[in-house]
Amino acid sequence: MPRRLTGFTPSGHLHLGNYLGAMRPIIDGQATGDTVVFISDLHALTLDHDPREVRDRTLEFATLLLAAGLDPDACLFMVQSHVPEHAELHYLLECVTGYGEAQRMIQFKEKSRRQEQVRMSLLTYPILMAADILLYDTAEVPVGDDQRQHVELARDLAVRFNGRYGETFTVPRTVNPPVAARVMDLSAPKEKMSKSTSAAAGALRLLDEPAHLRRKIMRAVTDAGTTVTYDPDQSPGVANLLDILAGCTGAQPGALAAGFDRYGDLKHAVADAVVETLAPIQRRYVELAADPDHVRDVLRTGARKARAIAADKVRRTEAAIGLLPA
Numbered sequence: 489m490p491r492r493l494t495g496f497t498p499s500g501h502l503h504l505g506n507y508l509g510a511m512r513p514i515i516d517g518q519a520t521g522d523t524v525v526f527i528s529d530l531h532a533l534t535l536d537h538d539p540r541e542v543r544d545r546t547l548e549f550a551t552l553l554l555a556a557g558l559d560p561d562a563c564l565f566m567v568q569s570h571v572p573e574h575a576e577l578h579y580l581l582e583c584v585t586g587y588g589e590a591q592r593m594i595q596f597k598e599k600s601r602r603q604e605q606v607r608m609s610l611l612t613y614p615i616l617m618a619a620d621i622l623l624y625d626t627a628e629v630p631v632g633d634d635q636r637q638h639v640e641l642a643r644d645l646a647v648r649f650n651g652r653y654g655e656t657f658t659v660p661r662t663v664n665p666p667v668a669a670r671v672m673d674l675s676a677p678k679e680k681m682s683k684s685t686s687a688a689a690g691a692l693r694l695l696d697e698p699a700h701l702r703r704k705i706m707r708a709v710t711d712a713g714t715t716v717t718y719d720p721d722q723s724p725g726v727a728n729l730l731d732i733l734a735g736c737t738g739a740q741p742g743a744l745a746a747g748f749d750r751y752g753d754l755k756h757a758v759a760d761a762v763v764e765t766l767a768p769i770q771r772r773y774v775e776l777a778a779d780p781d782h783v784r785d786v787l788r789t790g791a792r793k794a795r796a797i798a799a800d801k802v803r804r805t806e807a808a809i810g811l812l813p814a
C-alpha cells in the first residue's frame with residue numbers, strides 16, 4: 489500500500505466537510521493502508537493567531553480524530569511540532585527552493601492580499617508542507633484543488649533534490665478525494681464548507697449540539713425552484729443537501745432526490761442523518777475529553793514513532809546536501 493498523509497490545521501472548528509471528505513476515508517482505510525495523520529500546528533502560525541486557541545484546538549482536533557475512530561496503533565498519528573524534524577527538513581528544502589517559486593503560489597498571493605502584515609512563514613509554508621510530505625516517503629497526498637499546487641511544489645523539490653544530491657526522497661503525487669465528499673457551505677453553496685472562511689451558520693461543526701445542527705440545516709439556502717432534483721450547477725443548495733444525505737447514508741444523491749417532493753422534507757431527512765452520524769462521535773468525544781492526559785499520551789507515543797522515521801530521513805538529507813555528520 490502506498491503511504492498516504494493528511495494534516496489538519498488547528499484553527500477554527502472541524503466541520504462535516506472535514507469529516508466526510510478527510511476523516512472518514514482515513515478511518516475507513518486505516519486497517520489496510522499505510523496512513524500518516526498529523527495536526528499541523530506549525531501551519532496555524534502562518535496567519536495572525538491566538539496562542540491559546542492553537543493549543544486548545546490541537547488537543548480538540550486530536551481528541552475528535554480519536555473519537556471518530558482513528559486508531560493510533562494502525563497509523564502514524566502525531567502533532568507536527570512534537571517532531572522537530574519537520575522544521576529541520578523545512579530549512580534544508582528552503583535551500584533547494586527558488587524565491588520566485590515560493591512567490592508564485594496562488595494561495596500565498598490570495599492570503600497575503602487579505603493581510604496587513606504578511607508573515608514570512610506564510611511565504612515559506614508550502615516548503616514546510618513539502619517537508620511534512622517528504623519526511624515520511626509519502627507516495628499519495630489526498631487534497632482538494634486549493635492544495636494541488638503545493639503538492640506539485642513538493643514533487644518538484646523532491647525531483648530536484650534527488651537529481652542534484654542523490655536519490656533521497658520518494659516523489660509524491662496528488663490523489664483526488666471522492667468528489668461527492670466535497671461538502672459546500674450551507675448559506676453559500678457555491679463555496680466549500682471551510683474552517684476559516686465559513687460563517688457559523690454555513691458550517692456544520694462536529695461539536696455543534698443536535699438542535700443547533702438541525703436549525704442550521706432547516707435554514708440552509710435552497711434554490712428558487714420547488715421540486716427536488718440533483719443538479720449541482722442549477723440548484724447547488726439542494727444538491728449540497730442531497731450530497732450530505734448521500735454522504736451520511738451511503739445512497740446516491742440522484743436516487744435520493746426522487747424520494748422527496750418538498751424541500752422541507754429533504755431538510756428534515758438531512759438533519760436526522762447528520763445528527764445520527766455525529767451522535768456517536770460526540771458521545772465518544774465527551775468521554776475522551778474527560779481524560780486529556782490519555783490523549784496527550786497517545787500523541788507522545790505517536791511522536792516517538794514518527795521521530796524514528798523522520799530523524800533517519802533528516803540525517804540522510806543532511807549527508808547528501810553536504811553537512812558534516814556530528
Ligand code: ATP
Pocket residue numbers: 494495496497499500504505506507508509510630631632665669670671672680681682683684685
Ligand atoms: P481552512 O479553511 O483552514 O483551510 P478547511 O476546512 O479547508 O480549513 P483543512 O484543515 O484545510 O480544512 O483540511 C483538512 C482536510 O479536510 C483536508 O483533507 C481537506 O481536503 C478536507 N476538507 C476541507 N474542507 C472540506 C469540504 N468542504 N468538503 C470535503 N473535504 C474537505
Ligand code: MG
Pocket residue numbers: 634
Ligand atoms: Mg483548507
